[in-house]
Amino acid sequence: MLHGALEGVKVLDLSEDIAGSFCARLLADYGADVLKVEPPAGAALRRMGPFFHDDPHPDKSLFYLVLNLNKKGATLNLETVTGQNILKRLAPHIDVIVESYRPGYLASLGLGYEELAALNPALTMTSITPFGQEGPYSQYRGEEIVNYAMGMIMSISGVQGREPLKHGGFQAQYEGGLFAAAATSMALFGSEFTGQGEHIDVSITECIASTMMATQTMYPFTGGTQVRRRASGSMFGHPMPCEDGWIIVQTGGGASWEDLAEFFQCPEMLEERFADRAQRAVNGEELDRIVIESIKERSKWELFPKAAEYRMLFGLVQTPSELVDCPQLESRNFFREIEHPVMGKVKVPAELFKLSETPYRLERSAPTLGQDNREIYVDGLEFDEQQYTRLRQLNVI
Amino acid sequence: MPRLPLEGIRILDSTYVFALPYAGGHLADLGAEVIKIEGPGRPDVTRTGGYAGSFPENQAGEEWWNKPSTYNLLNRGKKSLVLDMGDERGRDLFREMVAVSDVVMENFTPRVMRRWELDYPNLRKIKPDIILVSNTGYGHGDGPYSGYPAQATTQEATHGHCWVTGYLDDGPAKAGASFVDFLSTWSAIFALGAALRYRNRTGKGQWIDIAMYQAGVMFLSEYLMDASINGREGGRMGNRHPYRAPQGCYPALGKDQWITLSVGSDEEWQALCGLMGREELATDKQFADILSRRRNHDELDEIIAEWTATTDKFDLMHLIQGAGIPSGPVMTGRDIHFDPHYKHRGFLERVDFPEERGVGSRFLMGRPYKYSNTPMSIKGPGPKFGQNNEEMLKELLALDETTYQALLDETIITTTPTSGEPSPQMEPKRAVELGLLGDYDPDYLQKLGLV
Numbered sequence: 013m014l015h016g017a018l019e020g021v022k023v024l025d026l027s028e029d030i031a032g033s034f035c036a037r038l039l040a041d042y043g044a045d046v047l048k049v050e051p052p053a054g055a056a057l058r059r060m061g062p063f064f065h066d067d068p069h070p071d072k073s074l075f076y077l078v079l080n081l082n083k084k085g086a087t088l089n090l091e092t093v094t095g096q097n098i099l100k101r102l103a104p105h106i107d108v109i110v111e112s113y114r115p116g117y118l119a120s121l122g123l124g125y126e127e128l129a130a131l132n133p134a135l136t137m138t139s140i141t142p143f144g145q146e147g148p149y150s151q152y153r154g155e156e157i158v159n160y161a162m163g164m165i166m167s168i169s170g171v172q173g174r175e176p177l178k179h180g181g182f183q184a185q186y187e188g189g190l191f192a193a194a195a196t197s198m199a200l201f202g203s204e205f206t207g208q209g210e211h212i213d214v215s216i217t218e219c220i221a222s223t224m225m226a227t228q229t230m231y232p233f234t235g236g237t238q239v240r241r242r243a244s245g246s247m248f249g250h251p252m253p254c255e256d257g258w259i260i261v262q263t264g265g266g267a268s269w270e271d272l273a274e275f276f277q278c279p280e281m282l283e284e285r286f287a288d289r290a291q292r293a294v295n296g297e298e299l300d301r302i303v304i305e306s307i308k309e310r311s312k313w314e315l316f317p318k319a320a321e322y323r324m325l326f327g328l329v330q331t332p333s334e335l336v337d338c339p340q341l342e343s344r345n346f347f348r349e350i351e352h353p354v355m356g357k358v359k360v361p362a363e364l365f366k367l368s369e370t371p372y373r374l375e376r377s378a379p380t381l382g383q384d385n386r387e388i389y390v391d392g393l394e395f396d397e398q399q400y401t402r403l404r405q406l407n408v409i
Numbered sequence: 410m411p412r413l414p415l416e417g418i419r420i421l422d423s424t425y426v427f428a429l430p431y432a433g434g435h436l437a438d439l440g441a442e443v444i445k446i447e448g449p450g451r452p453d454v455t456r457t458g459g460y461a462g463s464f465p466e467n468q469a470g471e472e473w474w475n476k477p478s479t480y481n482l483l484n485r486g487k488k489s490l491v492l493d494m495g496d497e498r499g500r501d502l503f504r505e506m507v508a509v510s511d512v513v514m515e516n517f518t519p520r521v522m523r524r525w526e527l528d529y530p531n532l533r534k535i536k537p538d539i540i541l542v543s544n545t546g547y548g549h550g551d552g553p554y555s556g557y558p559a560q561a562t563t564q565e566a567t568h569g570h571c572w573v574t575g576y577l578d579d580g581p582a583k584a585g586a587s588f589v590d591f592l593s594t595w596s597a598i599f600a601l602g603a604a605l606r607y608r609n610r611t612g613k614g615q616w617i618d619i620a621m622y623q624a625g626v627m628f629l630s631e632y633l634m635d636a637s638i639n640g641r642e643g644g645r646m647g648n649r650h651p652y653r654a655p656q657g658c659y660p661a662l663g664k665d666q667w668i669t670l671s672v673g674s675d676e677e678w679q680a681l682c683g684l685m686g687r688e689e690l691a692t693d694k695q696f697a698d699i700l701s702r703r704r705n706h707d708e709l710d711e712i713i714a715e716w717t718a719t720t721d722k723f724d725l726m727h728l729i730q731g732a733g734i735p736s737g738p739v740m741t742g743r744d745i746h747f748d749p750h751y752k753h754r755g756f757l758e759r760v761d762f763p764e765e766r767g768v769g770s771r772f773l774m775g776r777p778y779k780y781s782n783t784p785m786s787i788k789g790p791g792p793k794f795g796q797n798n799e800e801m802l803k804e805l806l807a808l809d810e811t812t813y814q815a816l817l818d819e820t821i822i823t824t825t826p827t828s829g830e831p832s833p834q835m836e837p838k839r840a841v842e843l844g845l846l847g848d849y850d851p852d853y854l855q856k857l858g859l860v
Contacts (some may be wrong), residue, residue, distance in 0.1 A: 014611055017603035038638070042603050061651070074634035098513050123779065124524035144779075147753040152726075155671040155735035157648060157656055162737040164668070164745060166658065168585035170576070172844055175658040176667055176739045178648050179584045180573025186628040187591070193780040194595045197602025198439055200580065201412030202783065210842040211781035218756055218777035223591040225427070226462045226759075230476030231850075232772040232857055233463035236837050237743045239665070239847030240585070249562055251571055251581045258581050260566040264459075265558050278563035320557040327563030329516060329571045329581045332643050336624055343552030346623055359637050364623065365596050370616035406806045 016043015017370040021200060022106040023047070024089075024099075025083060028055035031140045031180050031216060032112035033079035034189030038364065039108065039196065040082035041372055048085040048386065049099075052359040052407055054381045064355045070381055075126045077378045078360055083348070086378025086388045087409045094408045097123055101393060103131045106195060107209075110138045125211035128149035136199050136209035140192045144215035144264050154216060157185040164218025164227050171243040187223075188216035246296035247303070251329050254307040259315055263289075265324025276306045352377040385409050411783045420512040420606070421446060421503070422487065423452050423494070426460060427561070427623065428593035429516050429544050430483040435598055436783050437486030438627030438776060444510075444801065445487045445792060446503070448494055449820050452828040453478040457829035465768050469831035475766060475793045482773045483758065490798035493821045500525055502821075505806050507535045512601065514542040519549045520558065529616040538614040538617030540604045544593045547618025559621065561587040575634065577647040592624035653708040654702040658739065659721035665847060667739035667767060668717050668725045678702065680732040685716045741847060746772060746857060754779075758787045759859075768791065770859050790826025795824035 014020070021044040028050070040046040048055070057076045064072040080254035109128070111118060125137040125187075139145055142154020143162075159164045160178045165283040170177030192214040199210045204240045221228070241250075251258035263272070273281035279304050285295045292299055307315065312328040319326030330338070336359070341347060344403075348362040363372040383386050389395045389403065402409045414546070415436060422433040423446040438442045439831040446532045447453055462479030470476070489505075493499035501814065506526075507513060513532060515522060522528045522543070529541045543549065561766050565571055565633035575582035582832070600617040608614055610795055622739020626633070632643040648669070650656040655678075665784055672678050675698060682691040690712070696702050702709060722738035738744070745751045757774045762768035773787060802808045816822045842845040855860045 014607060017600075017607040017615075024666070031422065038599065042600075045557070047457060061633055062639060062641070064638055066639060078630040078634055109525055133696065143750065144754055147750045149730075149750040151732065152730045152737075153735040154737075155656070155673075156650070157658065157669045157671055158735050160738040161658065161667070161669040161739045164740050164742060165585050166667070166739045166742045170582070170585075172572055172665075174576065175648065175660070177574070177576060177582065177584075178563045178658070179588070180570065180643075180645060183570075183584075183588070183627055183628055183630065187595075189610070190595045191777055193604065193734055194598035195780075197599050197606070198414045199602075199607070199780060201602045201606045202412070202548070204606060205416075206412055207852040210783060213779040213781070215754070215777055217756070220472075221751075221756065222774050222777045223588065224742065224774075225431075225479050225482055225586075227586070228745065228774050229482050230463045230740075231742045231746055231853060233465050233478040234837060234857065235468030235639075235850040236463070236466045236840070237848040238740045238847045239844070242844045250583055251566055253580065257544065258566065260563050260571070260583070262560065262562045265560070317553075320554075323558050325558055325560050325563045328568035329566045330569050331572050332569060332629065333640070335569050336633055336637045337630070338626075340547055340552040340554040341623065342627065343550055343555075344548050344620065344623055346626065355638075358634075361627055361633050364601055364627050365620070366618040367600065367604065368618070369613055370603075373797075 014043070016201070016373065018043040018197070021108060023108040023362055024049050024102065024106050025112060026109060026111040026113070027140070028057055030057065030079060030185035031059055031113050031192065032110050032190035034186055035138060035140060035192040035196065036083065036110045037079050037081055038190065038193040040205055041364065044108070044372060046083040048083045048379055049088050049382070050085065050381065052087045052089050052409065058381070066369065067225055077352065077355070079229065080378035081360060081362070081374060082381055083383065084376070084384040084387070086385050087382040089408050090121055092121065092406065092408050094403065094406065096123060098393070098408070099123055099130070099253050100131060103128045103135060105325065106132070106135065107200065108136045108138060110140070110192070112140045115139070115141055115150050129209060131220045132402050134203055134207055134209050136212065137197060137205065138192050138196045138212040138214065140188050140214045140357050142216050144218065145213040145329055150238055156182055159216045159220055164224045165220050168227060168238050168240055168301050170240050174245050176240060184216055184220050187219045188214060191219045195227070215299045220351070246292055247300045252300070252304055252307065255309050256313065257312045259307065260327040260329070262325040265325035271322045272324065275319060275324065278315060311361060348374045350374055350377045382409065413783060413785065415439040418442065419510045420444065420514060421506055421510045422514045424514050424516045424544070424589070426516070427483065427587055428590040429514050429597055430455065431544065431591070431594045432484045432597040433487060433514060434483050435776065436601070437788055443487040443796070444506070445484055447489070447491050447794065449491055449823040452826040452829045453480060455483055456794070456826070458832050460566050461832050464831070464834060465771070467837060468836045470767065471795070472827055474829065475829045476768055478771070481791040484791030486561070487775060487792050488801070489792035489795055490797055491795040491824065493554050494525065495657065496815065496821055499821050500527065502806065503527065504535050507532055507539060509692045509805060511538070512542065514597070516544045519545055519557070524846065533614065538612055539606055540608060540614045540617065542601060542617045542619070543595050544597060544619045544621065546620065547622045549618050554622070561621070564589050564621055564625060565771050568622050569629045569632065570625060573629065573645060575644055575645040575647070577645060577649070580848045581645065583628070584697065589621045589625040592628065593621050596624055601684065612639045628801040645667035649706065650700065650795065653698070654699055654706055655713060657710055657713065659710070659714045659717040661671055661717050661738065663719055665787070666722050668722045668736065669715070669739065670734060672731050672734060677734045681729070681734055684728060685712070743848065743850065760787055761789055762790045765791070772857065793824070794826055795822065798822050798824065803821055
């Protein structure tokens with residue numbers, strides 16, 4: 013009886029960043045047995061905020077916490093020969109290594125895919141980097157804004173006459189992590205039949221690029237290049253201010269233009285000058301003025317369910333705390349509570365999607381630094397107490 | 410040829426628009442037999458209205474519904490079966506297809522599959538180990554928004570993305586593309602790989618229930634934690650970074666050309682000052698450490714913009730990266746077709762359409778990942794509407810000629826959509842003048858080597 017869809021898959025997560033950590037967390041969420049392996053100083057993500065009550069302690073990074081749920085944790089210094097030998101001893105017993113170091117770094121330590129696959133041909137190594145393992149930019153450094161820029165999305169984000177605009181947060185890193193988890197789960201299924209692993213080369217820039225369907229294909233189909241939207245013109249499809257925030261409305265869906273006029277209580281919308289899409293584009297600013305005036309004293313929370321009655325494509329700009337209290341997410345059991353050894357009880361975003369037979373389970377909090385060293389090295393690899401102490405003294409763990 | 414992971418897997422892909430159709434296209438790359446199912450009067454919107462992308466040479470022409478760029482990118486390598494699911498006979502044929510398939514994918518609003526008795530409990534009666542992949546705006550279940558209409562543009566606001574995106578001096582903004590759709594695309598592929606492995610080991614199928622809203626919210630996890638623990642609401646940062654400075658997007662040489670860069674340490678800042686020939690700034694107290702650089706970020710932006718504005722964006726990238734600082738140009742839909750890195754990685758694949766399609770050869774994006782032992786490629790363009798009707802119904806389901814003809818006569822199946830119009834196309838030069846297009850190359854086919 014398997015409880016998780018990926019139960020029995022053994023994963024070492026060597027990543028220190030957002031993308032790799034998220035990838036390995038997703039594998040853990042759906043049943044894989046994941047061990048986070050960090051340098052003795054801790055993964056870089058432990059030094060990234062937000063922190064629990066703003067205390068920058070390595071076991072209090074909320075970013076680290078949320079991306080390392082369901083994992084065990086050990087420390088291992090891969091820059092020592094002993095550390096490298098320990099990883100090689102583990103290699104035959106594991107199915108997946110997730111890593112996000114600069115291309116060539118692990119190989120320079122004798123821990124590249126080829127070396128490890130020689131010890132275990134079924135091993136899959138998932139490498140997530142800004143530009144991929146090979147190619148003229150592969151050694152270049154990535155950052156969130158650079159991935160967006162080179163992945164085309166900034167060329168159509170923001171408005172004309174101003175600089176292109178990046179997405180908020182770390183969407184590119186999360187995308188890299190999710191796409192890598194997808195490539196990994198498919199490789200794992202494939203290896204059920206071939207017994208062979210893969211080195212999976214994920215480029216975060218290409219993850220972003222691959223979402224640019226209309227932007228990429230326009231050029232080879234027509235010679236055209238897409239651009240950011242004009243600064244003026246109708247706000248349909250963009251956030252519009254109302255009494256207590258912003259809403260967003262898209263034409264189409266199940267609602268007619270007449271429905272929209274009724275919803276906004278704006279008979280002027282039915283005038284000839286707004287009769288079709290072309291006229292609405294020309295008279296966009298006037299249309300915006302009328303619509304925004306009509307919702308000036310209406311609440312987004314009143315408008316949202318009402319729009320659904322009209323079968324409108326409608327959204328409201330929610331803030332993080334509104335999302336934390338969202339009844340829809342509550343009904344989907346999206347947030348769960350977990351006991352963290354340092355932070356105590358915390359509510360965490362947990363379940364990405366539902367599986368009917370092997371449901372998501374939150375079984376453990378993120379590991380504190382070196383939390384499971386004894387279990388891994390003494391119980392698992394059978395180092396004796398003296399050797400274990402020596403590993404610690406030599407800064408191997 | 411190495412064995413592809415999804416060899417021998419048959420997928421009924423009854424999905425529309427972007428999210429799951431694109432998943433289906435990627436599953437075809439991975440070796441699955443993916444059968445796209447559309448209704449006679451319900452061709453996918455990527456064939457018709459505003460979601461179609463571009464027509465070849467901007468001309469709709471004959472059988473225009475088989476030509477759009479977005480349709481062919483998303484639905485590459487699939488087969489097509491047109492079946493009227495609104496009719497009981499159509500649904501019966503669908504059930505027969507389910508009996509010989511491994512996976513069903515659908516993105517109807519929650520009530521539709523229930524009403525048709527094609528929800529998971531019913532599908533399981535037909536094929537006990539079937540895997541069903543559902544994608545909806547807000548997810549199945551009894552939540553207050555489960556029945557709400559949804560699509561990516563409006564969800565971007567609702568799932569919190571707009572709150573954190575936008576210029577510093579302006580309100581919340583939408584990102585350029587239909588962003589949240591792709592979180593469902595890749596969630597579906599991830600979940601399906603895991604579910605197939607599970608089925609292989611236990612003989613059991615399952616139901617994968619994906620909600621775009623939930624995926625979008627997940628991608629703001631650190632904001633949710635900061636809100637619930639520290640009571641902080643986050644917000645818009647423009648192009649800036651919470652821990653690095655300066656970071657931004659600056660003008661480069663040429664019309665609407667831009668370069669991004671991100672400085673993460675004092676050493677990187679000193680190196681940038683050297684590149685700009687402004688060594689004196691490196692020791693200026695106003696910019697000496699990260700906190701002072703954040704405080705005086707506006708002033709820094711002006712200094713950097715003045716330096717970048719006279720140099721080509723690619724030259725700037727090589728120069729700045731050469732000094733160890735993350736940097737890259739804002740690349741357009743044209744740029745990636747001529748970029749040596751994209752070219753080296755083979756990200757764009759040349760797809761040759763059969764001659765009768767009147768599309769010629771085009772470049773389409775492959776995959777953002779590679780397998781070392783199992784090379785993959787796009788198998789072919791998206792199928793013509795109803796291209797595999799005969800193969801599916803006569804060969805796979807063994808329908809006789811008379812029955813098949815009757816279905817054709819009553820438009821339960823067809824190869825010509827009974828509704829839908831091609832999206833209106835504007836002459837590109839005019840679109841550039843109006844600011845609807847950034848640029849236009851009349852000789853793009855020559856430049857791409859496609860003629």
